Amino acid sequence: MTAALHMRIERRQTQTVTPRLQHAVRLLQLSSLDFAQEVQQAVDGNPFLEEENEDLSTPSAEAEDHGDVDVSADPWEAQAWTMSAGGGHGPASDGDISLIDLVPQSVSLRQHLHTQLNVMPLNERDRVLAAMLVESLDDDGYLRQPLDELCAMAELEPATTIDEIRVALARVQALDPLGIGARDLAECLQLQTVLIEDERQRALARKVLAQPLQRMAMREFHKLAALVDSTPAEVEAACDRIRQFDPRPGSRFDASRTPYVTPDVIVRRGRGNNWITTLNPEVVPRVRLNRLYADLFQRHRDTGQTDLAAHLREARWTLRNVEQRFATILDVANAIVRHQRHFFEYGPMAMKPLALRDIAQEVGLHESTVCRVTNNKYMATPSGVFELKYFFSRSLPTHSGGQASTTAIRGVIRELIEEEAPNEPLSDVQLAAMLKRQGFHVARRTVTKYRQQLKLPAVEMRRQRPTPTVSAGLEARV
Numbered sequence: 001m002t003a004a005l006h007m008r009i010e011r012r013q014t015q016t017v018t019p020r021l022q023h024a025v026r027l028l029q030l031s032s033l034d035f036a037q038e039v040q041q042a043v044d045g046n047p048f049l050e051e052e053n054e055d056l057s058t059p060s061a062e063a064e065d066h067g068d069v070d071v072s073a074d075p076w077e078a079q080a081w082t083m084s085a086g087g088g089h090g091p092a093s094d095g096d097i098s099l100i101d102l103v104p105q106s107v108s109l110r111q112h113l114h115t116q117l118n119v120m121p122l123n124e125r126d127r128v129l130a131a132m133l134v135e136s137l138d139d140d141g142y143l144r145q146p147l148d149e150l151c152a153m154a155e156l157e158p159a160t161t162i163d164e165i166r167v168a169l170a171r172v173q174a175l176d177p178l179g180i181g182a183r184d185l186a187e188c189l190q191l192q193t194v195l196i197e198d199e200r201q202r203a204l205a206r207k208v209l210a211q212p213l214q215r216m217a218m219r220e221f222h223k224l225a226a227l228v229d230s231t232p233a234e235v236e237a238a239c240d241r242i243r244q245f246d247p248r249p250g251s252r253f254d255a256s257r258t259p260y261v262t263p264d265v266i267v268r269r270g271r272g273n274n275w276i277t278t279l280n281p282e283v284v285p286r287v288r289l290n291r292l293y294a295d296l297f298q299r300h301r302d303t304g305q306t307d308l309a310a311h312l313r314e315a316r317w318t319l320r321n322v323e324q325r326f327a328t329i330l331d332v333a334n335a336i337v338r339h340q341r342h343f344f345e346y347g348p349m350a351m352k353p354l355a356l357r358d359i360a361q362e363v364g365l366h367e368s369t370v371c372r373v374t375n376n377k378y379m380a381t382p383s384g385v386f387e388l389k390y391f392f393s394r395s396l397p398t399h400s401g402g403q404a405s406t407t408a409i410r411g412v413i414r415e416l417i418e419e420e421a422p423n424e425p426l427s428d429v430q431l432a433a434m435l436k437r438q439g440f441h442v443a444r445r446t447v448t449k450y451r452q453q454l455k456l457p458a459v460e461m462r463r464q465r466p467t468p469t470v471s472a473g474l475e476a477r478v
Contacts, residue, residue, distance in 0.1 A: 024321055028328070029372035032264050032283035039285040039322065047308075048293050048315035052286040109141060109180075109253035110134055116175045129154060129168035133181065141180045141250025142188070143169070179249035186213055192245040204230055205238045216242070218460045263380035265333040265388075267344065275344055277334050279326055280380070287322065289315055331363045332373045336391045338362075343391070344381060348411035353395030353403050399439040409440055410450045417456055425462040 027035060043049045113134045117127060132154055136145050147165045154160040173181040173191055182188035190209050196202040207228040208216060215224050216239050221232040228235065246252075264283050270276040297308055336359065342350035356367045356374075363370070374388035395403035413431060420426045426434070428451065432444045442450075456462075 020317065024324075025369075025372065027321060028325055028369070029375050031376035032262060034376075035325070036283070036285050039287055039318065042314070042318050043287055046311050046315050046318070048290050048297075048312050049287055049318065050290045052288050107253065109137065109139065109250045112253055113137075113172070113175050113180065117171075120171070122171075125156060126164075126168065126171070128156065129160065129164060130171050133165075133168055133172045137172075137181065137250065139250055140248040141177075141182070143172075143181050143183055177246070177249040177252070179246060185247055186210075188247060188249065189242055189245050192249075193242075195245070196241055201234075201238055201241065204228060204234060205242055208235060208238050209242065219463055261378050261385055263378045263385050264329055265377070265379045267333075267337055267379055267381045269344075269382065273345075275337050275341065277330065277337050279330055284326055285322055287319065289319060328363075328365070328369070329373055329377060332359060332365075332370060333379060333388065335359045335362045336379075336388065340391050344383070347383065349408045349415070351391070351393060351405045351407040351411070353405040354392050355394075356392060397441055399441070404440060406450070409435065409442060410454055412438065412440070413447065413450055414454055414456070417451075417462070420462075422462075422464040425459045427459045 027038060030038065043051060114131065117130050117134070120127075122130065132150065133143065136150060137143055147162060147169070151160050151162050151165050154165075169181055175181075178192045178194065179188040180191075182191060186209050190206060193202050193205050193209070196205055207230075208224055211224060211227055219236075219239075221235045221239070224239075225232045225235045262283055263280050265277055266280050267275055267277050294312060297312060336354075337344065339354050339358065340352060342352065356370045359365075360367045360370045365373075371389075374392070377388045378385050379388055379391075390407070393405040393407045395405060396409065398404050412435065416426060416431060416434060428444050428447045431451075432442055432447045435442045435447070451458075
């Protein structure tokens, strides 16, 4: 039996997303910096878009600032007069120091190390090997490449031996800052023990660092004292001195700029108990339509300039997208402030459970759109700068039948740990029991997860032993 082929026509309604709408959705989830770069690229490639620049000061205003300067005279003479009077705007003379010369120049780690190697009395072979090791260092100052591989990389005649690499490494490790060229954290700290002035404490610190570092991190001073043949008080003092060392000595020479967060929305208290939400004007691109070019094109649009017509449509769409993006961000921020009003008044422990669905229903958007709006967008509040998704948290049941947010529970855990006794810190089991007495149903593993999210150490790492004088006094009383 053969299957028969049939053809029929059906009408169906399907929802498709146009390429332009897909591009708008992609722009919505970008951060303010990335979005500003996208808009800047559109301005650079579209003749119908221009940036809104602030008006320059008028000649009359300049005359008021400089008093007796005659602006009707030769402008070059007036400019020379103002530069000689104000100082710092023109090229410096031979005897003057420019402000540019006073700006400190950033020096990289490798430049700093090469400068020290260049003044050392080394022959050409030793200098090449030391420079090769300097170039093999990571940005934090560690040497993570095996020595045998470095020995093979040095293409010298005669062939480089592993002993020569070790000697070159010792020269590099003697450079400033101390700890450079270490293969691991223990060696990095060992190199910095020369900073300890007390010879006995220096020797004890080296013995402690020869043991697993986990013992020092867990504050196992009694076990370390038995291993290094010393008293727990002396071991604790040596560990406290070791903690003052720099575990990443090369990080101070990192020339990269620290990324700062620019808030998209600013929330401040208004009159009474009202909270006012405004857009940060610094993140809104100052771009507008070039009316002159648009009018000229409208007058001569019959000449068949299809490329210019496409640029004009793209310019109008870009402006509409900028307006729609920030209007959506402001609507979502206003809804968040209305829901989390108690957070702005009382802090994180007053945070209420909030889902994306709640905000989406209030502002009339889809949950996915709200999710894109809250990613990489920040809100400046009197309590600090927070990402918009920080205000969303799932709910946990309480003994009274109500709901509590996970953010509020994390705030309670932080407060309990901050108020604990230094010599008797609270374990995760004890924290779970204390939360239960306060009406929160939280398991021990959940407490551990929240504590790790707060970047708080475990109970053994928070424990502080009593001082030797106190312990000696207690023993004397017994």
